Amino acid sequence: MQRDETVTPPLSIQQQPELVLIELLFYAYRDFVSDPDVVLAKFQFGRAHHRVVHFVNRHPGMRVADLLDILKITKQSLGRVLKQLIDTGYIEQVPGPVDRRQRLLYATAKGRALDQRLTEPQAERIRAALAPLGPEGRIAAERFLRLMIDPAERDKVAQMIEH
Amino acid sequence: MQRDETVTPPLSIQQQPELVLIELLFYAYRDFVSDPDVVLAKFQFGRAHHRVVHFVNRHPGMRVADLLDILKITKQSLGRVLKQLIDTGYIEQVPGPVDRRQRLLYATAKGRALDQRLTEPQAERIRAALAPLGPEGRIAAERFLRLMIDPAERDKVAQMIEH
DNA sequence: AATTTATGTCAGCCTTGTTGACATAAATGG
DNA sequence: CCATTTATGTCAACAAGGCTGACATAAATT
Numbered sequence: 019m020q021r022d023e024t025v026t027p028p029l030s031i032q033q034q035p036e037l038v039l040i041e042l043l044f045y046a047y048r049d050f051v052s053d054p055d056v057v058l059a060k061f062q063f064g065r066a067h068h069r070v071v072h073f074v075n076r077h078p079g080m081r082v083a084d085l086l087d088i089l090k091i092t093k094q095s096l097g098r099v100l101k102q103l104i105d106t107g108y109i110e111q112v113p114g115p116v117d118r119r120q121r122l123l124y125a126t127a128k129g130r131a132l133d134q135r136l137t138e139p140q141a142e143r144i145r146a147a148l149a150p151l152g153p154e155g156r157i158a159a160e161r162f163l164r165l166m167i168d169p170a171e172r173d174k175v176a177q178m179i180e181h
Numbered sequence: 182m183q184r185d186e187t188v189t190p191p192l193s194i195q196q197q198p199e200l201v202l203i204e205l206l207f208y209a210y211r212d213f214v215s216d217p218d219v220v221l222a223k224f225q226f227g228r229a230h231h232r233v234v235h236f237v238n239r240h241p242g243m244r245v246a247d248l249l250d251i252l253k254i255t256k257q258s259l260g261r262v263l264k265q266l267i268d269t270g271y272i273e274q275v276p277g278p279v280d281r282r283q284r285l286l287y288a289t290a291k292g293r294a295l296d297q298r299l300t301e302p303q304a305e306r307i308r309a310a311l312a313p314l315g316p317e318g319r320i321a322a323e324r325f326l327r328l329m330i331d332p333a334e335r336d337k338v339a340q341m342i343e344h
Numbered sequence: 345a346a347t348t349t350a351t352g353t354c355a356g357c358c359t360t361g362t363t364g365a366c367a368t369a370a371a372t373g374g
Numbered sequence: 375c376c377a378t379t380t381a382t383g384t385c386a387a388c389a390a391g392g393c394t395g396a397c398a399t400a401a402a403t404t
Contacts, residue, residue: 158321
């Protein structure tokens with residue numbers, strides 16, 4: 019009994035050249051996000067904690083709703099890891115000065131130190147990748163990745179990144 | 182009581198320019214991997230099934246060990262979703278003709294069709310991102326992503342991608 | 345014949361995502 | 375001022391998909 023493998027050819031790069039970038043994205047991201055795992059393990063934290071402490075550190079005083087909008091997860095999912103980070107002193111909450119329903123989020127010194135340790139190996143990977151490329155290579159990589167973001171999100175993301 | 186937010190400044194792009202690419206990778210990948218979710222939901226599958234059916238389709242006759250090496254997960258984790266894909270007829274196993282311990286993996290016609298439906302929205306996103314860039318932009322994006330892969334993996338990945 | 349290799353499987357645990365329901369305090373609109 | 379909306383938190387339960395450890399089988403290799 020023969021397999022039906024010749025009925026339709028499997029996806030090939032020739033017929034679908036986007037496969038190269040699709041797969042490169044997978045492999046690159048796979049290795050990129052594994053960098054901080056060693057550090058995370060020492061702190062008994064996971065990748066979710068990394069994301070939270072990072073974005074809070076990058077946007078001091080951000081609202082919980084802002085963080086949810088970046089991470090695209092539910093408040094219950096966020097709540098769990100956020101609570102752990104607050105209880106262990108990596109993040110603190112401050113009532114919003116104008117709207118006191120808000121709990122503005124700040125990384126503590128401890129939280130900033132953690133974020134820096136987590137970010138360091140990723141930054142090193144980026145530097146190593148950019149080294150052989152020159153400034154135009156960097157610009158091109160940034161431009162491509164920006165265009166990979168949902169159009170409706172692009173301006174918001176651009177503003178958050180530039181500061 | 183004052184917060185200690187001024188003890189150390191939060192990470193800023195000025196002091197760490199790699200942050201731009203670090204965060205762009207997060208945002209781009211976040212949206213990129215969410216594309217197939219709509220399709221996956223219809224089939225009662227998750228992102229893990231997507232990855233498995235995709236790489237099996239792309240590398241017909243691959244060994245289980247090869248798949249593990251790509252995904253970088255344990256055989257138990259793979260086993261669970263692979264079994265589901267086999268039981269529902271998206272993937273089939275064939276004993277290795279030379280080494281009969283091996284179970285070579287093939288996507289069935291059904292599996293190939295599924296992979297194509299899953300890949301389509303991602304390919305569309307790639308095409309849309311490349312459209313304003315020109316051929317050099319594509320080359321640059323590929324070059325950057327290749328350099329983001331672990332050096333020890335690069336050649337292997339390059340060979341797998343090119344065919 | 346003994347060992348190693350490729351694969352599968354059982355059992356249990358952890359992280360991190362989900363839904364749904366409900367609670368509270370503060371802002372806002374009539 | 376009261377009703378409603380908003381920002382946030384919380385409880386409970388569940389699901390996906392990682393993980394470890396132990397053990398089983400068949401086939402290849404030494």
